[in-house]
Amino acid sequence: MKCIGFSLALWLLASNAFAQGDRGVVMGVVIDPDGNAVEGATVNAKNVATGAIVSAVSSAKGDFTISGLPAGTYDVATPTLGFTFRSYSRLGLVLHAGETLRTDIRLQWNLNLGTIGDDYYLSIRNKYARLTGPAPRAADGKPDLSGVWQGSPDTNAEAPSPLEWAATIAKKNVENNLRDSPTAICLPGWVIPAQPILYKFVQTPAVIVLLFELEPHNRQIFMDGRSHPADPDPTWTGHSIGKWEGDTLVVDTIGYNDRSWLPTAIPHTEKLHVIERYRRPDLAHLNVDVTIEDPGTLKKPWQLHMTWTLAPGEEILESVCENDHYRERVLGK
Structure with missing residues (x-):
């Protein structure tokens, strides 16, 4: 019985590892129009087929990583950020099983044109x-x-x-x-x-x-x-x-x-x-x-x-x- 239980545990671990290995990653960096890193930007990856959305927030260096994504077609977007940055979207990114896909995001100024001190x-x-x-x-x-x-x-x-x-x-x-x-x-x-x-x-x-x-x-x-x-x-x-x-x-x-x-x-x-x-x-x-x-x-x-x-x-x-x-x-x- 102990042998059967041990074998079952190994099988479950292997199945879970296989499932995780089948998942993909979307990563990149968020920058402003001048090339500076943007911290705190929400990046959404929306599965076109299911409508499911997985999000990440950019780091102090502008990096973001959205992991655990099943293979499929994704729309990647960021919402309007304060009064400084316009919303961004890139549609139809195809992510294959186990793939790490890089897509960098360059945001555009909103109405305040990036004026320092105008948006907190x-x-x-x-x-x-x-x-x-x-x-x-x-x-x-x-x-x-x-x-x-x-x-x-x-x-x-x-x-x-x-x-x-x-x-x-x-x-x-x-x-x-x-x-x-x-x-x-x-x-x-x-x-x-x-x-x-x-x-x-x-x-x-x-x-x-x-x-x-x-x-x-x-x-x-x-x-x-x-x-x-x-x-x-x-x-x-x-x-x-x-x-x-x-x-x-x-x-x-x-x-x-x-x-x-x-x-x-x-x-x-x-x-x-x-x-x-x-x-x-x-x-x-x-x-x-x-x-x-x-x-x-x-x-x-x-x-x-x-x-x-x-x-x-x-x-x-x-x-x-x-x-x-x-x-x-x-x-x-």
Whole structure:
């Protein structure tokens, strides 16, 4: 019996080794337009046949390695990184069994053209990347979301399904380099918490205040059990009510005006309804899941999944927008 058991163990080890040997690797280096290494870039390898995505984050030298990939065709991509780098994609990479495939990534500047000091997204994420510990609790026993967080877009975002009129406007907005963005004239432009900026939670049992470095700089989430008003006066940030479902903060918002944009420069109507779910699995991370509903704009609800990172040494600074001069200086007259 011992001999049979030993033989079985050897067979299992050999089978596992064979299976691992059948897997491939995609590796490379991420650099900026000047050839400098980019640390903290998320690189996604998506299997075209199955839709499965495996990710890696570039090191201080810009290196990344995505291992354990079955043979197949892959799309390799990085999302937009802060305000500095545009998204990148390379489609149709064929990976054979056991192969190590190298594909280097040269990112392109985004609207800020790599201006030093204009974008802190990657530097702050990299600065606090090694924070560990359990998620804290507030005095009332609820998860404590308090603190400054580095926001982030969805790094594996699903494509939205806009109606034809909205898709036409969004395409125009992108083609003219977001010239018509409300933020270009100092108005609140982005209503979904998916921007690469700093956010700060101020948490009490009755109300949660979210501060951020974009117009209008704050929003209130009422936690006292009230309902939405029957006929809300449309505002930039809408009317938000929240509740706890276990350890998840669920925020329901209606009452938006139709002057701001959804992600990817999509317009919206006053029918917009947003549900946010915030969960803190540990000290350093905040999972943010957002469902966007607008039957006047979208064919179906749009879901985004972000992970914010704690930035305990940072603070929300005063931010003043000089009306209409941003568009003049950055985008031209």
